[in-house]
Structure formats: structure tokens, C-alpha cells
Amino acid sequence: MLPESILLDVQAELLNWQGLGLSVLEIGHRTEEFKSLMAQAEADLRELITIPDDYHVLFLSGAARTQFAMVPMNLLSAGEQAGYLISGIWSSIAYDEACKIKQAYCVASSEAGGFTKTPTDWQLSKKTSYLYYTANETINGTRFSHVPKVENTPLVVDMTSCLLSEPVNVSDFGLIFAGAQKNIANAGLTIVIIRDDLLKKIPGQAIPSMLDYRLHAAHQSLYSTPPVFNCYLAAKMFQWIKAQGGVALLYQNNCQKAGRLYQYIDTSTFYHCAIDESARSIMNVCFSLVNKELEEAFVLRASQRGLYALKGHRAVGGIRASLYNAMPIAGVDALIDFMQDFSEEHS
Numbered sequence: 001m002l003p004e005s006i007l008l009d010v011q012a013e014l015l016n017w018q019g020l021g022l023s024v025l026e027i028g029h030r031t032e033e034f035k036s037l038m039a040q041a042e043a044d045l046r047e048l049i050t051i052p053d054d055y056h057v058l059f060l061s062g063a064a065r066t067q068f069a070m071v072p073m074n075l076l077s078a079g080e081q082a083g084y085l086i087s088g089i090w091s092s093i094a095y096d097e098a099c100k101i102k103q104a105y106c107v108a109s110s111e112a113g114g115f116t117k118t119p120t121d122w123q124l125s126k127k128t129s130y131l132y133y134t135a136n137e138t139i140n141g142t143r144f145s146h147v148p149k150v151e152n153t154p155l156v157v158d159m160t161s162c163l164l165s166e167p168v169n170v171s172d173f174g175l176i177f178a179g180a181q182k183n184i185a186n187a188g189l190t191i192v193i194i195r196d197d198l199l200k201k202i203p204g205q206a207i208p209s210m211l212d213y214r215l216h217a218a219h220q221s222l223y224s225t226p227p228v229f230n231c232y233l234a235a236k237m238f239q240w241i242k243a244q245g246g247v248a249l250l251y252q253n254n255c256q257k258a259g260r261l262y263q264y265i266d267t268s269t270f271y272h273c274a275i276d277e278s279a280r281s282i283m284n285v286c287f288s289l290v291n292k293e294l295e296e297a298f299v300l301r302a303s304q305r306g307l308y309a310l311k312g313h314r315a316v317g318g319i320r321a322s323l324y325n326a327m328p329i330a331g332v333d334a335l336i337d338f339m340q341d342f343s344e345e346h347s
Contacts, residue, residue, distance in 0.1 A: 029225050034231075037231065042057050049164070051170050058194070058217060059221040059234070061226055064178065069097055069101055071098070071175065073102070080129040082130050085134075085148065086119065087140075090139065091158070094134070116142070116276050124150065132158075133148060133157055135161075136283050139286075139320075141285060141320065145278060145279065160177070161178075161182045164247055165325055176193040182322075183326075189234060194213055253329065260336070264339065265285075270291075273286070283323055292318075305338050306334070
């Protein structure tokens with residue numbers, strides 16, 4: 001979901017961006033105007049989450065899934081291995097991808113319990129170059145409520161669905177990446193934040209140019225044509241977040257939205273959330289109807305009430321309400337009102 005104010009801004013500027021007589025969809029990525037936009041976008045992102053000076057910010061084209069391969073290709077040398085915490089489907093896919101390319105092992109997994117919790121009680125093996133985890137699992141509705149503690153081992157984290165939705169101490173991580181399509185912009189842009197010492201330690205073997213972090217950093221994300229429109233939209237979103245009072249205030253709003261919905265589900269005999277309270281996502285509230293045969297009707301009737309995209313992921317089914325930054329509390333209230341009406345109708 002995107003803020004309506006941003007959509008209206010884009011609409012107004014679409015035929016004539018910055019008085020140039022060109023659409024932003026037509027502007028060259030080597031122009032001074034676009035370079036200025038990129039510089040401001042990076043400065044705003046650095047301000048929003050206090051990114052230290054020894055971190056590079058990369059605006060890369062493509063899906064976040066590309067990082068599942070780029071991370072091990074860039075960060076693992078011969079004889080080294082990476083550890084993966086498996087807390088849901090996305091971290092599981094990332095682990096499988098790493099195993100195709102380099103040496104990786106599962107540090108701990110919550111799969112046996114149906115991914116209703118995040119992994120606990122684990123220990124790293126020797127020669128572990130980094131520990132990887134997914135901060136928020138959109139499909140399963142689980143979230144790490146704390147940063148895993150490691151000593152002298154860089155943390156790599158997929159924050160696709162939660163970057164800018166809650167405070168983050170960037171210094172805790174060696175590398176953060178996030179697809180833009182949840183809280184930042186339209187799909188097709190991935191942001192990578194990587195510490196300089198990791199960049200300098202990338203092994204000497206050849207890495208395909210488009211998959212080499214060093215090359216993108218050296219060219220300030222302009223080695224190839226970036227997703228220009230996506231970057232333009234991300235720049236607007238960063239400004240919007242600042243205008244809302246910053247990430248900390250959005251986090252308070254997000255906790256309020258999720259808390260209100262979870263409270264309704266937990267007090268209902270018609271709906272059920274299987275996720276342990278300690279691991280519940282505040283971005284993706286995944287739940288089911290006690291009578292699962294009614295879920296298709298639930299999704300259809302919800303859409304007739306203007307409540308969209310509630311069908312759970314095809315891999316797990318059920319219902320999923322995504323409460324990304326642009327979703328107002330009124331949207332949550334409207335969903336709860338509908339859920340109440342639907343349950344009364346079908347009780």
C-alpha cells in the first residue's frame with residue numbers, strides 16, 4: 001500500500017517532472033537531476049535509520065531474492081561457511097539458494113513446530129563467516145522481536161517486509177537488504193546496506209559484474225541503469241516517513257494496528273492465530289477461520305467491502321492482513337468490523 005498523497009504527487013508530476021517537460025519515466029539516469037534525486041534519497045534514508053558513515057547504501061534493480069545468491073557469492077571465501085536461522089519460508093529459500101553456491105548450514109530451525117515461533121537455543125560452528133536470518137516472515141507471520149546475539153560474526157538480515165517499520169540499529173549488522181515493495185516503493189528495487197569492511201573482504205575470485213557489491217558501490221548504484229521510477233518513488237516515501245514523524249512514530253502506530261487486530265482475534269471463537277505471542281509479526285497478521293471451509297467466502301465478501309489482498313499465501317493458506325506503514329488505523333478498524341459481521345452471519 002502506498003500513501004494516497006504520494007500517488008497524487010506522482011500523478012501531478014507524471015507528464016512534467018521538475019519543469020523539464022519530461023516524465024520521470026523518460027528521464028536519463030546520468031542526468032544531473034536524477035543524480036541529485038539519488039543523493040537526496042540516500043541522505044534521507046541515512047537520516048531515517050542513522051546509517052553510519054562506514055556503510056554503503058546501494059539501490060539495486062531486481063527482486064530481493066537475488067540477494068539470496070549475492071550474499072554468499074560476495075561474503076564467503078573458500079573453506080568458509082555461513083549459518084542460517086530458519087524461521088519461515090523465506091529464510092528457508094535463502095538457505096537452499098546459498099547451499100547451491102557455497103557452504104552453508106542450518107544453525108537452528110522452527111520448522112518442526114510449523115514456524116509458529118522463531119528459533120532459539122543455537123550455537124555457531126567454526127569458520128562461520130556470517131549468520132543470516134529473516135527479521136519478518138511475511139508468509140508465516142513470524143518476527144524476531146530481538147536481534148540474534150553473536151560475537152565477532154557479522155549478521156546478515158533480510159528486512160524486506162520491515163525496514164522503516166520499526167527502529168533498527170544498523171551497527172548491529174554487517175549487511176541489511178530489503179525489497180522495496182512492502183514499505184518503500186513499487187516492486188523492482190532492492191536496497192542493500194553493507195559495512196565497508198565486508199566490502200573490502202570480498203574474495204578475489206571473479207563474481208559476475210551485476211552481482212558484485214564492490215562494483216555497485218564504486219559506481220554509487222549507477223553501474224547499470226537503475227530502476228529510475230522505483231528510486232523516484234522511494235525518495236518520495238522517505239520524505240513521507242520524515243513528515244509522519246520518523247520511524248519511531250510509525251513503529252508506535254504499527255504496534256497499535258497489529259495489537260488491535262490480534263486482540264480481536266484472540267478474544268474470538270470464530271478466528272484463530274497459531275503464532276506464538278512472542279513471535280507475532282506486526283506487519284503480517286496471519287490467521288485462520290475455525291471453519292476453514294468459510295475462508296474463500298470470507299475473502300470474497302471482504303473484497304466487496306473494499307478490503308483487499310486478504311488471502312493467505314498459497315504455500316500456507318488461511319488469511320493474511322498486511323499492515324504496512326501506509327495502512328491507516330481506520331483500515332484495521334474496517335477489517336475488524338467486517339470480521340465481526342462475518343462471524344455473526346456464519347456463527
